[in-house]
Amino acid sequence: MSTPDQKSRLRLAAIAGAVALALGLAACSKDSGKDAPAAPGAKAEEHAGEKKGEGKDGHAEEATELTLTSEEAERAGVKVEAVKAQALGETVVVTATIYPDQDRLVRVSPRIEGRILSAPAKLGDKVRAGQTLATLDSVEVGESHAAWTQAQAELRIAEADFKRAESLNAEEIIPRKDFLRAQADRDKASAALRAAADRLRLLGGAPGATGTGVAGFAVTAPFAGTVIDKKVTLGELATPSEPMFTVADLSRVWIQAALPEAALMKVRVGANAKVTVPAYPGETFSGKVSHIGAMLDKDTRTVAARIEVPNADGRLKPEMFATATIEAVGEKREAIALPDAAIVLLEGKPTIFVFEQGAYEAREVEPGERIAGRTVLKSGVKPGDQVVTEGAYALKARKLKSQLGHGH
Structure with a gap:
């Protein structure tokens, strides 16, 4: 039978043994942890959607490529096209204003005085030839x-x-x-x-009219077009000297430009032209130079030039400001030009995204002159490259976001 002193010594010995065993196990775990594999479920330190490489010092290098699924690319509005060299010549860039085709514009007045009874035509209405714009009596x-x-x-x-x-x-x-x-x-x-x-x-009367209609007559549209001005007040007296309506056929518009004196020898009637307007960034409208003025403005030292542009959809509106890029006389050269929206600034450098081997690679380029919403590239791209022409800003945003994730 053991005494109390013996029991106390046994308990102390057991505690000391347990402490020694714990210290030994901790030291063993520390030595073996260097080569131990990652625990199941642990994630690799890699950014989703971005390719990474390893530098000479063993640290991960920043990626230059992005990967997107077809659904992600469609949501981001990414469009890719194979670039090719185009024949480009010298151009003349001028500011301009859009006007209706003056050969297809008419100010409609009554032939005789009459009191205005009705005016069904509204400002902005598209009218057909012979359609009644207003009714008067006389x-x-x-x-x-x-x-x-x-x-x-x-x-x-x-x-x-x-x-x-x-x-x-x-x-x-x-x-x-x-x-x-x-x-x-x-x-x-x-x-x-x-x-x-x-x-x-x-006089506009109707031979078959009866009753109060015998004194009535209609003011009609001479051709199909759009009502671009209306000056009508019911009950007032309309006269031949005051136009009631202005109707214009806007299926073709005139781009009136001021051509610098120094550019006269470079531009000819019939030259192709590209027109851009602030309302539709990135879009161009094609036309041809139809007239070059015969006199020089002594104050501005410019000559009036006119470019005719088809406008079947009516998107070009009179009085819009525009920029016209006119092909100049001279030899053409082969060059690659991309839409302005395809080039973004990345870390202060002009950059495009090239789709290659399933990924979008950010590639620095050297831009040259701008021609009608496109930029000529001096270097950084070659014919056949699959270049992102739309959605480059979305790819830039993804890349910047991935850089922030790396702690930059």
């Missing part, structure tokens, strides 16, 4: 309608007299001269009716 039209009605009645009387004279002349009851007089009266009445009808139509 005393003169009413008088013309009355004259036409009277001419009809006189013709009916003259025709009846002629038929009776013709019948009597056949039976030799009346002299020949009476028959001829009746025939002349009939022809004169017929001519008077035609003249009255023509005058009524010229």
Whole structure:
């Protein structure tokens, strides 16, 4: 049977043994941890969607490539096209203003004075040829309608007299001269009716109108176009000297530019031109130089030049400011030009993204001159490269985000 002192010594020995065992296990674990594999479920230190390499000092280098799934690329608006060399020549860049085609623009006024009854055409409406823009009434039209009605009645009387004279002349009851007089009266009445009808139509009246409509007439569109101006107040008196509407065919517009004196020898009528407007960044509209002015403005030292541009969809609006890039006379050279939006600044350097081997590589380039929304590249790209032409800013944002994730 053990004494209390013996029990106390046994407990102390057991505690000392346990401490020694724990210290030994900790030292063993520390030595073996250097070569131990990562625990299951531990993630590799690698950025999703970015390729990485290892430098000479054993640290991970910053990636220059990004990978996106087709769904991610579509959501980001990324579009890729194979670049190719194009024949580019010297160009002349001028500022310009858009105007309607003056050969297809008309200011519509009534032929005679009339009080405005209605004006169904609204500003901005597209109208067809002959469509009623406004309805007016006029005393003169009413008088013309009355004259036409009277001419009809006189013709009916003259025709009846002629038929009776013709019948009597056949039976030799009346002299020949009476028959001829009746025939002349009939022809004169017929001519008077035609003249009255023509005058009524010229004033805009309707020969078949009845009641209060006999004094009314319509102001119509001379051709299909768009109502770009309207100055109408119901009840007011409209006159031939004051246009009520301005109608323009905007399917083709004029780009009026001021051509510098020094550029006159470089530009010819018929030269191709590219037009850009701030409203549609990155888009160009094609046209041709149709006119170069005959006189120089002594104050600005420029010559007026006109570029005609198709505008079937009506996107180009009169009075818009524009920039026109006109092909100059001279030899052309082969060069690669990309849309301006394809080039972004990355770390202060002009950069494009090239799609290669399933990844988007950021590549520094040397830009040259800008031509109608495109930039000529002097270096950094070659024909056949798959270059991101849309969505470069989205790729830039992803790259900057990945750099922040690396602690830059």
